[in-house]
Amino acid sequence: MTVNVLLADDQALVRAGFRALLAKDDEITVVGEAATGEEAVRQALRLRPDVVLMDIRMPGSDGIAATRRILAELPGCRIIILTTFDTDENVFDALRAGASGFLTKEVEPAELRRAVAVVHAGDSLLSPGVTRRVVERFANRPEPSASLDALTARELEVVGLIAAGLSNEEIARHLVISPLTVKTHITRAITKLGVRDRVQLVILAYENDLRSSISHR
Known part of the structure; x- marks a missing residue:
């Protein structure tokens, strides 16, 4: 079964890089790209992808707001948040919004493809070191x-x-x-x-x- 993926990142070179990496897997198809949060929502509703690779920081509506809007309309869609730094303070909010995990943009090619397969299968992308550190820092609420x-x-x-x-x-x-x-x-x-x-x-x-x-x- 082919996994349809939407790429959402405001940098064209980043999108091109991810597209090239994912193209090496015959079971993954990139069905569209978006450069803003608003465009990501529009493309997701139009293309109905299985997985969205969502940049957390984009002009206008950011990846967190886009994640909430997409999942409100497409609860079966799985979203992986992309961030430059693994300590990004917004990651926690993205996870609470319903994202299935997150990756840094320096992710290894094989790990990127594995991540798409993992979340599409219904699991979540939890890096024991990175995710635990982020959640521990931002989830301590009274x-x-x-x-x-x-x-x-x-x-x-x-x-x-x-x-x-x-x-x-x-x-x-x-x-x-x-x-x-x-x-x-x-x-x-x-x-x-x-x-x-x-x-x-x-x-x-x-x-x-x-x-x-x-x-x-």
Whole structure:
């Protein structure tokens, strides 16, 4: 199945570079480009892409506003935020807006293509080092946006380990359960909390100060 991708970045050279990199994958097709947030929304509604690579900083309506508008109309679309710096303060707001993850513009070609495949498959792009650092810095709020009371003790444990940056396989090894069981716990937690995906689970974990002492290695 071909994954249709929309590129949104105000720099033509950046768009050309990403287009060239994605063209090396026969299962990815770039269906359009946009140079502003407003144009990204228009193109997304017209082309209905599976995945949008969205620059966080563009003239006029930025990538965060565009993300909110696109997902309000196309909830099945997946958006990956692009940023020059992995400590961009706007990344947290973008994740809360519904983005499925983010990449720095210095991403390796293979990682870019993998990221598109990962979010298209319904997962989220969580870099244990970068995402955890950004979320930790900007998600510490005195009043959490949602309670984790609906989760079982095991589900809380799994969510805490996700927030620590562990992959499903690492969580399975730590808890001595199967990766499939881990995935089941994650799915149930997402359903109970009414969040979009793994990224928003991490945000809720940090907002509720649910932080496992396990360090990612």
